[in-house]
Amino acid sequence: GAGFIGANFVLGWCARHDEPVVNLDALTYAGNVASLAPLAGNPRHVFVRGDIGDADRVAHLFAAHRPRAVVHFAAESHVDRSIHDAAAFIQTNVVGTHTLLECATRHWVDATGRDPAFRFLHVSTDEVYGSLGPDDAAFSETTPYAPNSPYAASKAASDHLVRAWHHTHGLPTLTTHCSNNYGPLQFPEKLIPLMLLNARTGKPLPVYGDGANVRDWLHVSDHCAALRVVLDRGVPGRTWNIGGKAERRNLDLVHALCGILDTMCPDSPHRPHASLITFVTDRPGHDRRYAIDAARIAAELGWTPAVRFEDGLAQTVRWYLDHAAWVDGVTSGRYRDWVDLHYGSTVA
Numbered sequence: 001g002a003g004f005i006g007a008n009f010v011l012g013w014c015a016r017h018d019e020p021v022v023n024l025d026a027l028t029y030a031g032n033v034a035s036l037a038p039l040a041g042n043p044r045h046v047f048v049r050g051d052i053g054d055a056d057r058v059a060h061l062f063a064a065h066r067p068r069a070v071v072h073f074a075a076e077s078h079v080d081r082s083i084h085d086a087a088a089f090i091q092t093n094v095v096g097t098h099t100l101l102e103c104a105t106r107h108w109v110d111a112t113g114r115d116p117a118f119r120f121l122h123v124s125t126d127e128v129y130g131s132l133g134p135d136d137a138a139f140s141e142t143t144p145y146a147p148n149s150p151y152a153a154s155k156a157a158s159d160h161l162v163r164a165w166h167h168t169h170g171l172p173t174l175t176t177h178c179s180n181n182y183g184p185l186q187f188p189e190k191l192i193p194l195m196l197l198n199a200r201t202g203k204p205l206p207v208y209g210d211g212a213n214v215r216d217w218l219h220v221s222d223h224c225a226a227l228r229v230v231l232d233r234g235v236p237g238r239t240w241n242i243g244g245k246a247e248r249r250n251l252d253l254v255h256a257l258c259g260i261l262d263t264m265c266p267d268s269p270h271r272p273h274a275s276l277i278t279f280v281t282d283r284p285g286h287d288r289r290y291a292i293d294a295a296r297i298a299a300e301l302g303w304t305p306a307v308r309f310e311d312g313l314a315q316t317v318r319w320y321l322d323h324a325a326w327v328d329g330v331t332s333g334r335y336r337d338w339v340d341l342h343y344g345s346t347v348a
């Protein structure tokens with residue numbers, strides 16, 4: 001709940017509901033407690049620094065707070081890091097999900113008497129489906145799994161665990177597969193914030209390969225709205241794809257972003273920002289195209305994306321320009337010092 005999507009979800013939840021949230025986050029490099037600053041002093045938001053793989057800690061939280069639902073966002077998610085070293089991905093995404101499932105099941109059985117209203121919502125990715133050719137139909141919920149990166153494989157493994165805990169133990173699970181998210185609070189290792197912040201400071205904009213890879217962009221506020229609907233009305237054991245209906249080639253996206261920056265920063269010495277675009281060596285195993293068919297969630301639960309990509313992109317650029325302190329915090333390392341000071345240098 002201190003990562004990009006989780007923090008957006010928790011902020012949106014607390015703005016809409018009186019129901020309390022216990023927010024468990026290990027505060028690794030991409031988790032940022034500063035993202036939750038608007039909730040300071042809110043008695044309905046309880047922040048706990050801890051690891052989903054710590055069974056004692058998680059069991060204690062279930063006993064203390066008796067949640068009616070778990071919304072599981074905790075994951076290592078950056079493909080390039082998983083190529084470099086997958087250990088943390090296996091630990092958090094696979095082992096951590098297993099621990100969370102075990103603790104949730106024990107709580108569901110022992111403390112709730114198998115309450116059919118309990119929910120375990122597992123937030124996954126479209127990357128478990130592999131890569132599409134230019135003319136292939138978009139991923140649907142029945143597309144066979146074909147994870148290509150160590151990251152995608154770890155998420156696929158966690159999806160299978162969630163499926164098995166429903167099938168075998170009856171845990172009321174819900175699973176979602178989203179396309180690439182963008183919006184406020186995203187850590188600047190992912191394409192959009194990375195390009196944005198590099199362009200602002202006149203650094204090269206590293207486009208992998210030929211820049212013709214396609215991603216299907218989903219505004220994080222649309223994603224969170226979809227998750228609320230799934231949590232509210234989704235039938236346990238089912239899966240839903242969530243996409244923004246906004247397929248873009250990376251190079252086109254980076255050009256659009258540079259154009260927005262040219263307009264919003266007319267005095268920048270780095271205009272035209274597109275002159276900073278640099279083609280670099282491709283990512284190994286780089287998936288060519290992702291695209292989501294979100295017909296099921298539209299038909300069953302009435303959700304469709306509301307944010308037009310060009311509007312969402314401009315709003316996102318504006319957000320990063322207006323939140324220099326947040327950006328400085330996550331990029332300077334001073335944020336890490338602050339976390340260690342307040343929470344201790346080891347996971348509490």
Ligand code: TYD
Pocket residue numbers: 078079080180189190191192194206207208209213214215250283
């Ligand atoms: P990314 O944000 O890492 O998400 P994912 O790999 O999960 O889709 O990357 C989005 C696309 O942008 C992907 O095709 C890789 C590409 N990319 C670049 O070209 N340069 C970069 O510096 C990064 C981080 C990504």
